[in-house]
Amino acid sequence: MYCKYRWFMLIGFFILSVNIFGGEYQIIVNHSRPEQKVTKNMLRNIFLGKQAKWENGQRISPAIVNIDEPKKVFIKEILGKTPAAYKNYWNKQLFTGQGVPPAAFDSDEALIQYIHDNPGAIGVISGQSVADDIKVVEIVEK
Amino acid sequence: MKRHVFKYAALAIFSIADFCIAQQDVRIHGFISQGYMKSTDNNYLLKSKDGCFEFNEAAVNMMAIVSDNAQIGVQFLARDFGEAGNHTVLLDWAYSDYNFNSSFGLRLGKIKIPLGLYNQGRDVDLLRTPILLPQSVYDESMRDFSLAILGIGTYGNLSLSSFGQIDYEIVGGTLSIPDSKSAYWNWVLTDLIDVFKGYSSYFDTHGSGFQVNQQKVSGKSVVGGSIQLETPLTGLTLKASKAFGKLNMNSILNLPVVTFNIDVIINQFNTYSMQYHYGNFSLTGEYHLHEYFTDISYKIPSMEHKLPRYYWESDGYYGQIGYRFSNWFETCMYYSEYFPDTNDREGKNKDVSYEGWQKDLSLTLRFDLTQRWLVKLEAHRMDGVALIRVDTDQSKERDWELFMLKTTFQF
Numbered sequence: 001m002y003c004k005y006r007w008f009m010l011i012g013f014f015i016l017s018v019n020i021f022g023g024e025y026q027i028i029v030n031h032s033r034p035e036q037k038v039t040k041n042m043l044r045n046i047f048l049g050k051q052a053k054w055e056n057g058q059r060i061s062p063a064i065v066n067i068d069e070p071k072k073v074f075i076k077e078i079l080g081k082t083p084a085a086y087k088n089y090w091n092k093q094l095f096t097g098q099g100v101p102p103a104a105f106d107s108d109e110a111l112i113q114y115i116h117d118n119p120g121a122i123g124v125i126s127g128q129s130v131a132d133d134i135k136v137v138e139i140v141e142k
Numbered sequence: 143m144k145r146h147v148f149k150y151a152a153l154a155i156f157s158i159a160d161f162c163i164a165q166q167d168v169r170i171h172g173f174i175s176q177g178y179m180k181s182t183d184n185n186y187l188l189k190s191k192d193g194c195f196e197f198n199e200a201a202v203n204m205m206a207i208v209s210d211n212a213q214i215g216v217q218f219l220a221r222d223f224g225e226a227g228n229h230t231v232l233l234d235w236a237y238s239d240y241n242f243n244s245s246f247g248l249r250l251g252k253i254k255i256p257l258g259l260y261n262q263g264r265d266v267d268l269l270r271t272p273i274l275l276p277q278s279v280y281d282e283s284m285r286d287f288s289l290a291i292l293g294i295g296t297y298g299n300l301s302l303s304s305f306g307q308i309d310y311e312i313v314g315g316t317l318s319i320p321d322s323k324s325a326y327w328n329w330v331l332t333d334l335i336d337v338f339k340g341y342s343s344y345f346d347t348h349g350s351g352f353q354v355n356q357q358k359v360s361g362k363s364v365v366g367g368s369i370q371l372e373t374p375l376t377g378l379t380l381k382a383s384k385a386f387g388k389l390n391m392n393s394i395l396n397l398p399v400v401t402f403n404i405d406v407i408i409n410q411f412n413t414y415s416m417q418y419h420y421g422n423f424s425l426t427g428e429y430h431l432h433e434y435f436t437d438i439s440y441k442i443p444s445m446e447h448k449l450p451r452y453y454w455e456s457d458g459y460y461g462q463i464g465y466r467f468s469n470w471f472e473t474c475m476y477y478s479e480y481f482p483d484t485n486d487r488e489g490k491n492k493d494v495s496y497e498g499w500q501k502d503l504s505l506t507l508r509f510d511l512t513q514r515w516l517v518k519l520e521a522h523r524m525d526g527v528a529l530i531r532v533d534t535d536q537s538k539e540r541d542w543e544l545f546m547l548k549t550t551f552q553f
Binding site: 024041045050051052054057058059080081082083084088091092094095096098100120135 | 153169171173201203205207209210211213215216217235241242243254262263266268269297298301307309334376377419421424455466469472510
């Protein structure tokens with residue numbers, strides 16, 4: 001009986017592990033930041049420019065990778081916008097002087113380097129990226 | 143004195159920016175737009191009957207993060223819109239911003255007034271789908287009244303927990319008037335003289351075809367603000383905004399030499415907005431009420447005449463639907479209605495009834511050819527002429543069309 005179901009168990013474990021370890025995006029912060037978790041609401045406020053500082057008063061430097069899937073899924077799930085609406089939102093902030101958009105990078109490696117160099121930085125990278133020296137934070141509802 | 147203040151402020155801003163450039167904390171952006179407008183039957187906004195290219199804007203801005211709490215920014219804008227602008231480079235906005243926390247920040251400088259969804263960015267074509275904002279709410283002749291103040295502003299974001307969140311903004315200061323000799327003020331003067339026909343035999347006789355020999359418009363105190371609610375329903379935003387203030391207009395006309403003094407005691411704009419986004423679909427609606435009290439006096443050599451204080455209300459509204467089909471193609475349609483006098487929506491007191499309204503059905507196609515370059519095509523079907531203030535002596539057709547083409551490049 002064990003032999004009969006082991007293939008189903010292996011397939012199920014594979015699907016489960018992809019969901020846990022292979023999501024479309026990850027949130028990373030500079031190593032000096034104490035946060036282990038961020039709420040969805042906080043992420044939304046940071047990446048829409050409504051929260052400019054961490055609790056300790058340090059300026060937040062948000063960054064996002066310009067790779068289609070992680071960026072699109074993050075913008076939809078966390079910010080509730082389409083990519084065009086996100087671009088329009090930040091164009092409005094920029095051309096009315098109300099804010100500066102998150103820094104954008106064409107590769108995870110470049111964004112990871114930015115996070116290293118900026119103590120207050122928080123970034124969105126591909127879910128598959130793995131590096132020894134980045135700190136991934138968990139996203140929680142509240 | 144004002145010139146010196148601006149000179150030293152600009153010097154301070156550029157010195158700080160120079161430092162920030164070295165630290166790579168500065169961003170420079172801009173755009174350039176060129177449009178074309180062609181109307182049937184009536185000249186509208188520009189000399190549009192023959193087709194007109196006097197329809198463009200260019201801007202460059204710089205924003206620099208100075209510290210964990212502070213940032214500074216400045217934008218210069220040059221535009222040409224028929225008789226207005228003429229490519230004069232003006233300071234569009236410029237301020238220093240100090241952010242205490244997410245619920246409270248301060249701005250000091252030249253600040254755009256937060257009226258409706260589009261007032262602050264009304265000169266930036268790439269921020270919206272339509273070329274021409276619905277004039278029922280964003281009347282071009284009222285632009286200078288409602289654009290920016292020199293003063294102080296406060297802003298912030300407040301959480302309402304499961305009821306959503308609020309973004310607020312309040313500004314106060316002196317109305318910043320780009321050019322008191324611009325065509326906008328002539329439009330205002332024309333409207334006011336038109337209103338006072340019937341109050342005075344002088345205006346009955348001389349109320350059209352005048353020229354302005356000299357004009358000075360002084361902005362006085364203005365307060366404005368908005369509250370925007372991001373509701374618990376994802377994608378639904380509600381906004382209420384208001385601005386009110388005073389100004390004085392002193393004009394010397396050519397008929398035979400008249401000094402015309404207008405004190406606008408209270409000039410008040412109220413705009414209520416709703417916007418809903420669901421995926422690539424959007425639905426927008428706004429209502430705008432404009433009310434003012436005026437004291438007008440005019441002086442013919444040796445005699446001064448004062449007219450009774452006048453209260454006037456105009457209003458307008460529009461509804462718009464839009465859909466983005468792909469990364470490069472979006473379309474929207476709006477229907478708008480404007481009434482220059484809420485007590486006379488049928489135009490019974492006008493020379494012709496259709497001067498009492500202007501109804502506009504519009505369709506826009508927007509093509510984002512690259513991340514930085516877009517092209518728009520737009521057509522309008524108009525009923526009424528209430529908003530026609532160019533060539534006021536022209537004979538106006540009730541039903542007419544307007545076509546527009548515009549391209550914008552941003553960097």
